[in-house]
Amino acid sequence: MRKFLILARKRPITIIALVVLAVMLxxxxxxxxxxxxxxxxxxxxxxxxxxxxxxxxxTDNFGRDTLSRIMVGTRLTLGTSxxxxxxxxxxxxxxxxxxxxxRPAGAVLMRIVDAAMAFPSMLIALFLASIxxxxxxxxxxxxxxxxxxxxxxxxxxxxxxIATNTYVSAAKAVGVGEFxxxxxxxxxxxxxxxxxxxxxxxxxxxxxxxxxxxxGVGFTPDLPSWGNMIxxxxxxxxxxxxxxxxxxxxxxxxxxSINIVGDTLxxxxxxxxxxxxx
Amino acid sequence: MTTYIARRFLxxxxxxxxxxxxxxxxxxxxxxxxxxxxxxAEADEAVIAALTKKMGYDQPLYIQFFKWLKMVLRFDFGVxxxxxxxxxxxxxxxxxxxxxxxxxxTILFSFFGIFVGIISAIKRNxxxxxxxxxxxxxxASAPSFWIGLNLMLVLATILNWLPASGYPGVIExxxxxxxxxxxxxxxxxAIPSTGLIAxxxxxxxxxxxxxxxxxxxxxxxxxxxVVLIKHALRNALIPVVAVIGSYxxxxxxxxxxxxxxxxxxxxxxxxxxxxxQRDYPTLQAxxxxxxxxxxxxxxxCDIIYAVLDPRIQYD
Amino acid sequence: xxxxxxxxxxxxxxxxxxxxxxxxxxxxxxxxxRTLGVVGESGCGKSVTAKAIxxxxxxxxxxxxxxxILFHRDGSIIDLVKLNPKGEEMRRIRGNEIAMIxxxxxxxxxxxxxxxxxxMEAIILHQRLSKKEAKKKAIEVLASVGIPSPEQRVDExxxxxxxxxxxxxxxxxxxxxxxxxxxxxEPTTALDVTIxxxxxxxxxxxxxxxxxxxxxxxHDLGVIAHMADDVIIxxxxxxVESAPVGKLFDNPKHPYTIGLLNSIPSFTVSRKKRLVxxxxxxxxxxxxxxxxxxxxRCPQAKEICKSQIPELKAITTEHLAACWLYH
Numbered sequence: 001m002r003k004f005l006i007l008a009r010k011r012p013i014t015i016i017a018l019v020v021l022a023v024m025l026x027x028x029x030x031x032x033x034x035x036x037x038x039x040x041x042x043x044x045x046x047x048x049x050x051x052x053x054x055x056x057x058x059t060d061n062f063g064r065d066t067l068s069r070i071m072v073g074t075r076l077t078l079g080t081s082x083x084x085x086x087x088x089x090x091x092x093x094x095x096x097x098x099x100x101x102x103r104p105a106g107a108v109l110m111r112i113v114d115a116a117m118a119f120p121s122m123l124i125a126l127f128l129a130s131i132x133x134x135x136x137x138x139x140x141x142x143x144x145x146x147x148x149x150x151x152x153x154x155x156x157x158x159x160x161x162i163a164t165n166t167y168v169s170a171a172k173a174v175g176v177g178e179f180x181x182x183x184x185x186x187x188x189x190x191x192x193x194x195x196x197x198x199x200x201x202x203x204x205x206x207x208x209x210x211x212x213x214x215x216g217v218g219f220t221p222d223l224p225s226w227g228n229m230i231x232x233x234x235x236x237x238x239x240x241x242x243x244x245x246x247x248x249x250x251x252x253x254x255x256x257s258i259n260i261v262g263d264t265l266x267x268x269x270x271x272x273x274x275x276x277x278x
Numbered sequence: 279m280t281t282y283i284a285r286r287f288l289x290x291x292x293x294x295x296x297x298x299x300x301x302x303x304x305x306x307x308x309x310x311x312x313x314x315x316x317x318x319a320e321a322d323e324a325v326i327a328a329l330t331k332k333m334g335y336d337q338p339l340y341i342q343f344f345k346w347l348k349m350v351l352r353f354d355f356g357v358x359x360x361x362x363x364x365x366x367x368x369x370x371x372x373x374x375x376x377x378x379x380x381x382x383x384t385i386l387f388s389f390f391g392i393f394v395g396i397i398s399a400i401k402r403n404x405x406x407x408x409x410x411x412x413x414x415x416x417x418a419s420a421p422s423f424w425i426g427l428n429l430m431l432v433l434a435t436i437l438n439w440l441p442a443s444g445y446p447g448v449i450e451x452x453x454x455x456x457x458x459x460x461x462x463x464x465x466x467x468a469i470p471s472t473g474l475i476a477x478x479x480x481x482x483x484x485x486x487x488x489x490x491x492x493x494x495x496x497x498x499x500x501x502x503x504v505v506l507i508k509h510a511l512r513n514a515l516i517p518v519v520a521v522i523g524s525y526x527x528x529x530x531x532x533x534x535x536x537x538x539x540x541x542x543x544x545x546x547x548x549x550x551x552x553x554x555q556r557d558y559p560t561l562q563a564x565x566x567x568x569x570x571x572x573x574x575x576x577x578x579c580d581i582i583y584a585v586l587d588p589r590i591q592y593d
Numbered sequence: 594x595x596x597x598x599x600x601x602x603x604x605x606x607x608x609x610x611x612x613x614x615x616x617x618x619x620x621x622x623x624x625x626x627r628t629l630g631v632v633g634e635s636g637c638g639k640s641v642t643a644k645a646i647x648x649x650x651x652x653x654x655x656x657x658x659x660x661x662i663l664f665h666r667d668g669s670i671i672d673l674v675k676l677n678p679k680g681e682e683m684r685r686i687r688g689n690e691i692a693m694i695x696x697x698x699x700x701x702x703x704x705x706x707x708x709x710x711x712x713m714e715a716i717i718l719h720q721r722l723s724k725k726e727a728k729k730k731a732i733e734v735l736a737s738v739g740i741p742s743p744e745q746r747v748d749e750x751x752x753x754x755x756x757x758x759x760x761x762x763x764x765x766x767x768x769x770x771x772x773x774x775x776x777x778x779e780p781t782t783a784l785d786v787t788i789x790x791x792x793x794x795x796x797x798x799x800x801x802x803x804x805x806x807x808x809x810x811x812h813d814l815g816v817i818a819h820m821a822d823d824v825i826i827x828x829x830x831x832x833v834e835s836a837p838v839g840k841l842f843d844n845p846k847h848p849y850t851i852g853l854l855n856s857i858p859s860f861t862v863s864r865k866k867r868l869v870x871x872x873x874x875x876x877x878x879x880x881x882x883x884x885x886x887x888x889x890r891c892p893q894a895k896e897i898c899k900s901q902i903p904e905l906k907a908i909t910t911e912h913l914a915a916c917w918l919y920h
Binding site: 255 | 296300412415416418419420421423424427428430431435436527528530531534535538549550553554556561565568569572
């Protein structure tokens with residue numbers, strides 16, 4: 001952690017990225033309370049206004065303030081992404097470490113993981129989402145299912161290396177119980193590369209959420225998630241290009257910032273890691 | 279070398295078999311009668327029963343599997359529930375656009391990505407390096423469909439240089455200039471991919487440059503260009519090819535979205551359509567096709583490795 | 594007439610933690626067809642000195658602060674420090690008149706090209722032979738380093754050879770253009786002990802056969818006894834002792850040398866006598882030194898050692914030491 005801060009201080013771009021993320025975090029927590037206008041208020045007379053002094057990002061086809069909608073969308077998109085990340089991390093670490101620690105279970109589980117990873121992630125998400133219909137629950141399940149195998153495989157690999165380390169054998173020889181060995185010795189020591197991978201994973205989650213929204217199988221269309229906003233903007237592309245630009249910039253900013261911070265995190269925690277940008 | 283290629287080729291058979299089994303099982307893994315899933319819960323009971331009988335879903339799984347296997351080996355994937363056309367002709371019709379887009383994009387981003395990556399690696403930490411890497415990261419981070427829409431807005435709608443959507447096809451119409459409909463989709467896929475490949479190539483190349491055999495090559499008095507191109511590049515390309523190979527899956531995902539954005543009648547959009555329309559026979563066939571493509575791409579990559587790295591064959 | 598004269602060479606590295614004085618005023622001479630052994634622990638600057646001769650020091654972060662490296666060839670003298678490391682002049686010397694081999698033969702040879710290809714590169718470049726002629730020469734030089742069936746080996750890849758053979762191939766590659774100086778940076782350290790002896794014998798034979806001088810860098814005094822005619826001992830970027838090999842072993846002057854000799858296990862000495870290690874570890878070489886670098890670990894340190902750096906001065910005509918014990 002310390003090393004991260006030292007490295008970060010030397011890189012101005014990382015600091016900018018951290019600031020951006022901090023702002024987004026604040027917006028996520030504050031939700032609709034911080035917006036200048038009511039993001040859901042339909043006001044026909046203010047339809048499709050380009051960016052002006054009153055509405056900094058313009059208004060949409062229902063007269064809703066784009067800036068407010070983006071701010072609320074932060075909570076939707078980022079907040080959901082974060083929840084999904086936690087789910088993926090929990091399942092991934094559990095499956096991966098058990099696979100690495102108990103070889104026979106590992107052999108079976110990893111075959112399933114390999115098979116799952118043979119299919120493009122987006123297709124699996126699309127498939128699951130189409131069965132369940134759009135909505136928050138669908139999004140949670142679909143994206144978690146898609147990305148857990150990858151993390152599980154990473155954790156499996158790390159666990160294999162660590163589990164064969166002598167200090168684990170030493171712990172067992174002294175009589176430390178199985179569960180305790182697993183959690184305190186194995187999992188705790190594999191955290192660094194896992195954290196790095198999770199940071200890049202968060203960026204991927206945001207992107208795939210946007211894609212699902214865009215295809216209509218993500219959040220319900222009434223919600224102002226960033227992906228939904230881009231989907232709507234398509235109809236008014238020429239008349240109101242600001243509806244396309246701003247949500248896209250929001251997504252891009254979030255993803256870039258996460259990637260930058262992730263880079264620095266990786267240099268601090270796990271310099272030997274290979275970038276997993278996809 | 280030939281034994282290596284033969285071995286790899288033969289390996290494709292059991293892999294495809296496994297893929298086939300998974301694709302076949304896919305519909306049956308979801309709880310519920312496949313026919314009911316396809317028609318929706320509100321459909322008429324009699325219609326569901328008729329479909330179940332027609333598709334053979336009431337028969338035991340292993341019988342279904344063998345019937346399906348027989349059909350597949352004859353390249354007969356059944357009939358689409360939605361359009362009532364034979365699936366195989368549906369796919370053949372759509373394949374043209376997707377293959378052009380995928381190949382075009384791959385050539386573009388491989389070339390530019392590797393080029394930018396190498397230059398950045400050689401001029402490490404210079405302003406050129408920092409700028410190109412920041413730009414690469416930005417391009418790789420932005421959502422692809424958003425880039426596509428922006429390109430469409432600027433190049434097609436505002437400047438009117440290129441058509442905004444659709445694709446009338448080249449093979450059927452015989453009109454080569456129709457390829458210009460594919461320029462925007464190709465660019466949309468190529469741009470973020472270039473960013474990614476540039477960053478990865480730079481990283482690999484820098485690793486190679488710190489290897490001792492590079493110092494040895496310099497110590498022999500070789501020109502720096504020879505050191506970089508003969509000694510460094512070939513070694514650096516090995517992991518890059520690996521990345522591009524596994525990136526194929528990502529391209530498939532991307533074309534699904536991009537074909538939707540630009541309304542191109544390709545395999546990708548067919549996937550979306552068949553998922554949303556619950557056209558499972560078509561979906562099965564598509565998954566087989568995509569997975570099969572993936573296996574073939576991996577095979578081609580294996581051959582490229584063997585050419586680049588003589589150590590591989592002796593494993 | 595010396596072959597190579599290094600005069601007061603200083604090589605500094607600019608790092609985040611400060612300026613590291615890797616080589617801090619080093620002066621020595623290599624005579625034709627003789628072997629100079631360069632001994633020191635990791636970080637004492639021996640590899641950097643060697644690399645500087647061929648302009649292979651990475652710059653940035655390294656830079657040659659001052660000094661000269663005078664190379665005598667065909668009657669003229671050229672200062673290698675003044676040459677552009679990427680220039681044609683330096684490239685003509687590399688591999689041709691001065692060659693270098695490194696420690697790890699597996700990583701020093703490019704894994705994707707045959708060893709024949711890699712040997713022929715230098716031959717074609719420097720001797721302007723055709724590919725066919727170059728291949729013949731490559732086979733010849735592989736034979737002269739004792740590689741059996743060289744006509745087959747020449748088309749093989751590095752991973753197909755054992756460690757000892759790979760190192761022989763590297764030596765073949767270095768000697769293929771008949772350089773007058775061969776710089777060997779720990780060439781046998783990574784090899785099995787029995788192979789080490791073989792390769793060292795080979796290098797001694799080749800030195801007479803190819804009429805080359807050798808600069809042999811190692812941390813192992815045992816190897817020096819086997820290989821070197823003259824020895825310099827380096828510590829923290831400076832030479833602390835310089836002598837012909839016999840005199841160094843019979844009558845070591847500098848406490849560091851004495852410490853090194855005492856820590857070599859020996860067959861002849863009684864088993865009851867314990868090995869005496871040198872206390873402490875090599876300190877970081879950041880910042881300007883005050884006083885003798887070895888002082889913190891020196892069992893014979895005096896007050897003056899803390900504040901003033903001893904110069905390398907002659908005790909007898911051939912035996913020099915940098916120590917306040919002798920001034």
